[in-house]
Amino acid sequence: MKAFRNRFRHYAKCEGRFVQTKSCGQYKIADKEFGQLKTLIKELTGINLTEQKKMLIVARLSKRLRVLGLSSFAQYYELLTETGNSSEIIHLINRITTNKTDFFRESHHFDFLKEVVLPRFYEEGMKNGRRKLRIWSAGCSSGEEPYTIAMTLQEFFHDKTGWDVKILATDLDTEILAKARNGVYSQDIVAPIPSACLRENFKKGVGANNGLFMVKDKLKRMILFKRHNLTSEEFLLNEQIDIVFCRNVIIYFDEATKTRVINHFHDALRDDGILFLGHSESVIANDGRFKLIGNSTFCKTAP
Template sequence: MSEFRQSPAPQEEHPSLFGAADRDLEFTEADFDKIRTLIYQRAGLVLASHKREMAYSRLAKRLRLHGMRRFSDYLTRLDQHPESPEWEAFTNALTTNLTSFFREAHHFSLLAEHVKQATSPVRIWCAAASTGEEPYSLAITLSQALGSRASQAQILATDIDTDALDKARKGIYALDQLEKVSEACRRQFFLRGSGARAGMAKIRPELASMIDFQSLNLTSGSWVAKGPFDAIFCRNVMIYFDKETQARILERFAPLLKPDGLLFTGHSENFSYLTQRFKLRGQTVYELSR
């Protein structure tokens, strides 16, 4: 039996409610502070103070699903049941999944030139795979750069959001999501939907077979990611961590890279001052310090 059961409706006004007139669920400042604490403890994510509305709207769906009226009840029961499967839904709800095919295109051109020099099978880790656009972009890049050698390449694609990973594994996207994918690539690497699937495209099986999708929390004590990798893509996720967590993750990345391996980061991320293990190569690409 689930530990998430319906709570009695509140019987009186709560003095610390904010935005109460617009809400059907009781949500206090203390509740938001608790959410921020729990998601930091669970996933290392720093939830900024302006994310109140986002937290309410995303988690309200979970409360309604369980017939709850007060965030305090939901959060207390989460806290009391550390092994509950609801933790996965809680984390998924608060994870941001903004991605696209060939986002920051210069990274893929640089990667293509880098892997052409590889003498052993290429291995890439996409550490924030989200709904799949980035790892599939990597697979396309490797296929084009390596030719027949691409069949030996492996891409590990991880994310903390299991809902996003489920979508990624399916590899099905609306055609308007492929705007950065050339028509030649669409024909080569995608199957166009018809009938009920009209307006959709699916990754071809031979491309999908290059990728292993796995759930991974970058702040957890153990990782399924085992090196060495030719490159690690960890883009636009470290901005959600505090500096201490960023530095700790970077230290763990370093031994997983091959000596000439590359770390690709997001356009707004700068780690030069956080660790001595990496030095900036240029355009948000890092290499190991010698």
């Protein structure tokens, strides 16, 4: 009976799964195995893992090893490198990516967008007839950034007709993208949204979503969510982008990868297009192809 109780406690702690290979504690990882995973993750995502991140990675991946019934990180690496095992690669990426975000995070960017950037593009469009705006939220996480952009656009364009405005929102993590598409958030998550803006763009959930806030369809229709690796050469649109938001993403890359990603943004942006970076990301401060026009806000210079 005592043995059964001990096994039941083990089952409960391990979230409802009887596991044979490991207790609920973390696995150990040898330097060789960490080096192999570090190299693989760098190749897949561009993220540069330092030695200080070792225990964080072990903590995030131990649960996955238990689910798979594996006894070591060596076995996990073998599984990851098997030919055609793309599904487990996606699981790996989903667990090592960082998804910290908020509505109206670094709110000065959205003030600048509404008060400076959008009026400029609007004036240009009224003169040249290009009444179209394309914005890319790169590394969109669980959707707070692109929905904040959409709310800002709604406020600016509410009395302006004839404009085609779309947002491309991309991330590498498939699970977090599903959450973004769903657009359902708790009270504490939507707290930064001004009350009038919240009423205009969200509805209160019912049933399974009781107590939650759901993004209204009019906002969702403005956004296309897609999986995309920032370090890849793939372009997701066949037209140039007017504005790119990529905030607090490239800080996880090494210098060579940062440069490659910035090159992608440069190629994607139209001349005089706008790039918003995170407050601690000064990678293009000395890049002559961009000029600083606001707080961590850059304009692509014409050739």
